[in-house]
Every structure is written in C-alpha cells, then in structure tokens.
Amino acid sequence: MRVKCSCGSKGAIRNSKKESHDLSALYCQCLDVNCGMTWVSHLTYSHTLKKPLKPFKERNEPT
Numbered sequence: 001m002r003v004k005c006s007c008g009s010k011g012a013i014r015n016s017k018k019e020s021h022d023l024s025a026l027y028c029q030c031l032d033v034n035c036g037m038t039w040v041s042h043l044t045y046s047h048t049l050k051k052p053l054k055p056f057k058e059r060n061e062p063t
C-alpha cells in the first residue's frame, strides 16, 4: 500500500496499530528528508466483494 505526504512526496508506513476489528491506525513518515513529516492515517473496512471460503473466526478465540 502506498501513502503520500501532504507535500506530494512518497511516504512510508512505519508501524500500524489495530484499534478495533475493522479499524487500524497507520503511522506514516514522509520519505523526503527535507520534509520529514510524520502522521497517522486510518485504514477501515469498507465492504465485502466476495465472501470468505473459510468460516469467520470467533473474535475471542485463542490463536
């Protein structure tokens, strides 16, 4: 997945944190050394295009 800084340069996802089962926070950093901006983007589930072939895992099931 590609991210872009507000300066127009490419950014990199340095870390991600799951905030809920369908929301993740992406910790991003601009790759332009003269900018160096860091920011957080949110990645959310939108909708299903094809149902999974495997049954859904129970959320509290130990892995």
Ligand SMILES: [Zn+2]
Pocket (backbone or CB within 6 Å): 005, 006, 007, 008, 009, 030, 031, 032, 035, 036, 037
């Ligand atoms: Zn930038």
